[in-house]
Amino acid sequence: MTESTPHAHDVHDAHDVHDARDVHDTHDVYDLVGVGIGPFNLSLAALADGAPELRTLFLDAKPAFSWHPGLLMEGTTLQVPFLADLVTMVDPTSPWSYLNYLRHHDRMFPFFFSERFHIPRREYDAYCRWVSDALPSCQFDAQVEQLGWDETDDVFVVAHRAADGTRTRVRARQIVLGVGTNPVVPEPLRPLLADGGHKGRVLHSADYRTHRARLAACDDVTVIGAGQSGAEVALDLLRHQDGDGAGGPYVRWLARTNAFAPMEYSKIGLEHFTPDYIRYFRALPEERREQLVAEQWQLYKGVSEETLAELHDELYERTIGGAEPRAALHPGVAIVAAEVAQDGFLLTCRHTQQDALFEIRTSAIVSATGYAASRPAFLDSALVDWDDKGRYRIDGDYRVALDPRVSGGLYVQNAELHTHGVGAPDLTLGAWRAATILNAVAGRTVLRVPHHAAWTTFGVPRAESGSRSQSDGDSGAVPAAVVRP
Incomplete structure (x- = not known):
């Protein structure tokens, strides 16, 4: 503050x-x-x-x-x-x-x-x-x-x-x-942001709406980040293109993840957002907890299926009659360096799977890279x-x-x-x-909160008690009995 x-x-x-x-x-x-x-x-x-x-x-x-x-x-x-x-x-x-x-x-x-x-x-x-x-x-x-x-x-x-x-x-x-x-940006972009954001042409997505009109008037905008914010910014910029795609900015969407993936939204998958999973997670060793958070990015960093579908539909419209869309999607890409270049910026990128370097020239950069x-x-x-x-x-x-x-x-x-x-x-x-x-x-129960809210048993099951089996994640205790097939 x-x-x-x-x-x-x-x-x-x-x-x-x-x-x-x-x-x-x-x-x-x-x-x-x-x-x-x-x-x-x-x-x-x-x-x-x-x-x-x-x-x-x-x-x-x-x-x-x-x-x-x-x-x-x-x-x-x-x-x-x-x-x-x-x-x-x-x-x-x-x-x-x-x-x-x-x-x-x-x-x-x-x-x-x-x-x-x-x-x-x-x-x-x-x-x-x-x-x-x-x-x-x-x-x-x-x-x-x-x-x-x-x-x-x-x-x-x-x-x-x-x-x-x-x-x-x-x-x-x-x-x-x-x-x-607070907004987080890749380290190579921080000097550009510290230099005043070059009149609103380098920014975090948290400030996107403020600079939306200026970005829509650029020739080329690069959006970084595979989450919901990145998808929404890319979609909004696409919609600023003319109906035939001739006007508006060229839209480039980069992400470190290996795919532009949908957020996990299955009914059972959502049980990770329950008190049951919190108790299980808290009982894990710190090293395992940190590993899990990194692995579970699609639970809280993915894109809604609806937004991905809208992006696909916008690109489909741009190709009617054989035209090429003025857009590109690049997953598996990390930003290695960034610098001012003529009227815009030069990004040095690395394709993480091919381990190959390449360069991108762009007029503006929106870093939709989350918060911490x-x-x-x-x-x-x-x-x-x-x-x-x-x-x-x-x-x-x-x-x-x-x-x-x-x-x-x-x-x-x-x-x-x-x-x-x-x-x-x-x-x-x-x-x-x-x-x-x-x-x-x-110091009292003002509001009753559920102890169990998931059908999933997270962790090794304990001996069944009543109609619901419990896991050792509930208390951190050693299971009383291990159920074997």
Whole structure:
């Protein structure tokens, strides 16, 4: 969010961070303060609204809710069904459901007649904005500058600043970080981005919509990345070509993966996004967990079959009458180097299977290469018991391991890919994870969450108990009995 300020091991020592005249210091203590208001922390805020005994506050630097604005193109849809909204998967009676949003906006009948299961991405953004505007616990224009621990009062201290310069400190017994992830680009492209992006002609897909018109006017655009964002950008640029393909940019789509592959969306395959799989994954050795995350990229980095079909249809249209499409798809390609060349850029690429180098000249580059969790600059890192790779150690309730002197709880959302598996960034598990955190914060069952949600047995089966067989991944215990054919 912002540059960090001096550590606040003791809040009394931290008063000199800003002139006291500039700081509004609240002495009431919140049960929970959330930093960041994306879908995951917004889910927690919505579910906590049903527990009025908990005093909660959620802070975000933005002036209002906004979810991936650079990719909110017309015609794009959410990759999960509308039931994976902020609350429904754990509390379908909540007033903050997507269906209640439709009812409040007189859109229930149109939605019913549209027979949609996957909703427009733009409407999901509007739905979340409706919830965030209505929840009194959500405060925007609050850029967190410091998060520390007050050993005297045994509370966290969160310092935040408004756009007008007003500074405020609040206290909390427990904190949840939902600060999202940061765009990632291949190392060879970073100098080009650092040089100002060459007037919007080198950018991450997170900024695509802002520079969409400029890119559509280029002669040649190269899109890098085999995921949903890369596919959507390539498709959108194709649609900016004239009907005969003569106008608009030449579209080139590169990917390191060996294929432009569809996301795993089978009914059984989706059971990787269940509490059952999380428990199994958490019980695995760290080395095996990291290997699995890399192998399972199609579970969370593939492209929807519908988008791939639309791309194919656009290319098919361009070839009617014998024309060649002004587009090219290149899987199995890694970017080795990038440099400015005349009016555009020169990419040195390596075909990974043939181990052969080749060059591409292009007018613009869109890096649709995903996002990664990073350590917030405002967090006093001395409070956290990091693992040997500088990552959070996270338990089954999404609580972070802290220095022993900290009695409060620090939780994280969407920073646990290494400990909880491929479901970390997926909206399907958002409400379940938020309810899990809420129950831990409250110290009681505010919302019942399912213990079993999958037909699949992940791991070696144990002796059957009742009607469902259990795996050793549930508890990490040695199987009581091994079932053999």
